[in-house]
Amino acid sequence: MQTLLDAVYPPSCLTCGGLVAENGALCGPCWRETPFITGLGCDACGAPLSGDVQDGASLCDTCLTIARPWAKGRAALLYSGRARDLVLKLKHADRHDIAGPAAIWLARAAQGLIVPETLIVPVPLHWTRRLKRRYNQAGLLAAALGRTVNRPVCHDALVRTRRTPSLDGARREARFETLCGAIAPNPRRAGVLEGKPVLIVDDVMTSGATLAAATEAAHVAGAQQVCVPALARVAKPA
DSSP states (O other), X not given: OHHHHHHHSOOBOTTTOOBOSSTTOOOHHHHHTSXXXXXXXXXXXXXXXXXXXXXXXXXXXXXXXXXOSXXXXXXXXXXXXXXXXXXXXXXXXXXXXXXXXXXXXXHHHTTTTOOTTOEEEEOOOOHHHHHHHSSOHHHHHHHHHHHHHTOOBOTTSEEESSOOOOOTTOOHHHHHHHHTTOEEEOGGGTTSSTXXXXXXXEEEESSSHHHHHHHHHXXXXXXXXXXXXXXXXXXXXX
């Protein structure tokens, strides 16, 4: 049956639509144009760093000056080139098929952050935005990551208490001010995070304001430790 389906609908590249060997793959040119983060990265936000991988934590210039409320952060991709195309298609173009392959890249980036007791939680959307978009892209990533690493996912552990405006182009200080207190523990899920190591998943980390608000809410709910893997990180190449 799969052979017949492949003959009628041959596997296509996630970004350009060209032919590939299997579903969920990137063609050669798109793979080369997708900036995967490998090698040395910031231990707090996942941004790529120059130099060789070394023992101990390495921090980027930003994380040396900003206190992050989470324990560790990782990212699979640099938010540029084909990676940016993938994120935007997942976020705005109903491309749910991207979540599965993205979760594999995310699981690779988050190696060492996941323990047997880990609970995976997506960054929540405000209900009005979810009603308009029909889905939460962070929820798609969290669900796919949970299947990939065989860990449970709680989609409604956190809630947006208010709808925040688009932060595209906003300065770092404005982002943190806007997101302060905008995410809270879901009172209907009391106790679900208590004492647990938690992985909060998002599609993109820019300043870290959204993930900081989500992390603080998880700590209020009693999370033991919070780590924050994002599919893509807005940062300069190493």
